[in-house]
Amino acid sequence: MNLDGYLTISAALFALGLIMFLSKKNSIAILMGVELILNAAALNFVAFAHFRPSLGSQLDGQIFAIFIILLAAAEAVVALAIALAVFQKHQHVRADKLTELHG
Amino acid sequence: MDLQEIFFYFFSFMVLGIGSITAFSKNLLRAAFALFFVLFGMAGFYILLGADFLAIVQILVYAGGISVLLIFGTMLTGDVSKPEMSSPSFHGVYTFIIGIAFLTLILGVLKSTKWSEMPISTMEPTTNSIGKLLLTEYLLPFEVVSFLLLAAMIGALVLIIKKESHES
Numbered sequence: 001m002n003l004d005g006y007l008t009i010s011a012a013l014f015a016l017g018l019i020m021f022l023s024k025k026n027s028i029a030i031l032m033g034v035e036l037i038l039n040a041a042a043l044n045f046v047a048f049a050h051f052r053p054s055l056g057s058q059l060d061g062q063i064f065a066i067f068i069i070l071l072a073a074a075e076a077v078v079a080l081a082i083a084l085a086v087f088q089k090h091q092h093v094r095a096d097k098l099t100e101l102h103g
Numbered sequence: 104m105d106l107q108e109i110f111f112y113f114f115s116f117m118v119l120g121i122g123s124i125t126a127f128s129k130n131l132l133r134a135a136f137a138l139f140f141v142l143f144g145m146a147g148f149y150i151l152l153g154a155d156f157l158a159i160v161q162i163l164v165y166a167g168g169i170s171v172l173l174i175f176g177t178m179l180t181g182d183v184s185k186p187e188m189s190s191p192s193f194h195g196v197y198t199f200i201i202g203i204a205f206l207t208l209i210l211g212v213l214k215s216t217k218w219s220e221m222p223i224s225t226m227e228p229t230t231n232s233i234g235k236l237l238l239t240e241y242l243l244p245f246e247v248v249s250f251l252l253l254a255a256m257i258g259a260l261v262l263i264i265k266k267e268s269h270e271s
Contacts, residue, residue, distance in 0.1 A: 001111045003218050006148070009115050011209040013122055013141075019202035020126040023192035028176050029131055032138055035169065036122060039145050050152040051220045059233055062154045063241055066233070069164050070248050074255035076169045080176040081259035087180040096193065 006047035014040035027086075027095045031079050035072060042068045111151060117144035131190035135177045139170040156230040 017036030024030050042065040049061025083093050090098065117140060124137040142165040149158035192198070237245050 001108060001151070003220050004213055005111065005115075006152070007213050008210065009118060009148070011206055011213070012119055014209075015202040015206040016119070016122045016126040018205060019198050022201060023195055023198035024190055025193060026131055026181070026190050028173065028180060029134060029190045031176075032125060032134060032173060035138065035165075035173075036125065036141070039142065039165075043145060043148055046149055046152050046154050046157060050154070052218065059229060059236055062157050062229065063233060063236055065149075065154070065157055066160060066237075067244060067248055069160055070252065073164055073169055074252055076172055077259045078255050078262075080172055081262040083176055083180050085262050093180045 003047060003051040006043060006051075010040045010043045010047070013043070025094050025096050027083055027093045027098075028080075030095060031076065031083075035076070038068055038072045107151060110147065114144045114147040114151070117141070117147070129190055129192075131177050131181060132174070134190055135170065135174045138173065139166055142166040142170055153226045153229070155228060156233050 014037055017033045017040060019033075020036060021030055021033030024033065045061040045064045045068070047061075049058055086098065087093050121137045121140045121144070125134045125141060128134045128137065142161065146158040146161040146166065149155075149161055
């Protein structure tokens with residue numbers, strides 16, 4: 001397969017994540033949308049690293065993708081901790097009903 | 104049609120078909136399980152692109168860690184007894200239009216751009232060279248990210264423990 005195929009898949013996955021991110025009310029579902037978007041970005045990096053190796057080495061894109069995965073892990077942990085803390089207080093995690101910041 | 108193309112179409116069906124279940128399902132638990140298979144499909148893409156180490160990291164961290172974490176989060180914060188409407192959406196039509204508009208924009212740009220491809224013909228193991236790069240050229244980002252992971256871990260603990268001691 002050529003580069004365009006991978007970029008198309010990545011764009012479609014990003015669009016799915018965007019729709020999910022914008023339309024869902026549950027904050028866990030919003031987090032899942034962010035994961036889809038991050039995966040689409042990582043696929044772009046790896047596809048470019050494979051088809052157009054940069055000046056330094058062919059692995060620059062893959063290392064960037066590893067950092068994306070690490071950041072996604074950190075983000076998921078903190079976001080779920082916040083969701084659990086919010087659930088202990090409000091008994092729901094609906095993003096449209098959480099309007100006060102001060103606990 | 105060679106084997107690589109067959110696998111490409113298989114993985115794209117896996118990622119996009121199951122990914123649309125994730126995006127449009129009203130049942131959050133079903134969406135979380137669908138996300139698990141989407142992340143596996145992404146690992147397949149990485150293998151097709153010659154990134155073997157990254158594919159294993161994807162399976163270990165994403166499919167094994169983050170998706171399990173998301174499934175646990177779904178079960179802990181939702182009404183498990185009736186999950187049918189656990190993930191309602193609002194302004195569904197408008198966000199769908201926004202997503203389709205974004206997709207057509209990107210696809211139009213892709214169509215009008217000609218990338219000069221020079222694919223790597225030989226596939227060789229990448230683990231050795233990635234390890235070397237992480238400890239030489241990318242040492243500073245590597246340390247910063249490990250510090251960030253430590254901070255995220257402590258932050259998550261603080262967020263949970265503070266609430267518990269507050270109530271008791």
